[in-house]
Amino acid sequence: MEKIKRLSSENGVVIFTKSSCCICYSVNVLFQELGVSPKIHEIDHDPEGKRIEKALTKMGCSAPIPAVYISGMFIGSTNEVMSLHLSGSLIKLLRPYLSPVNN
Secondary structure (H helix, E strand, C coil), rough: CHHHHHHHHHCCCCEEHHHHCHHHHHHHHHHHHHCCEEEEEEEHHHCHHHHHHHHHHCCCCCCCEEEEEEECCECCCCHEEEEHHHCCCCHHHHHHCCCCCCC
């Protein structure tokens, strides 16, 4: 879907979420604690939200939300993000987007 591609390429770190999703909130907090301010796109507040959710599933997101993009590249949902974090690889991907204090 064009909107997903556009948002993920215009912003360094993008998380597609739903406002009522506690797991989405947790992933956002993780990024904040790592020193990154991701662009949060709440699909439940988007008129095209249902289409975005279907497109994310078709693009390989095991759980359609949260869907994390870094540098325009689809990273995955919660499981993939946490695996990257635990292995130390997530911070390497986020390095260009870290606040100066955390870099």
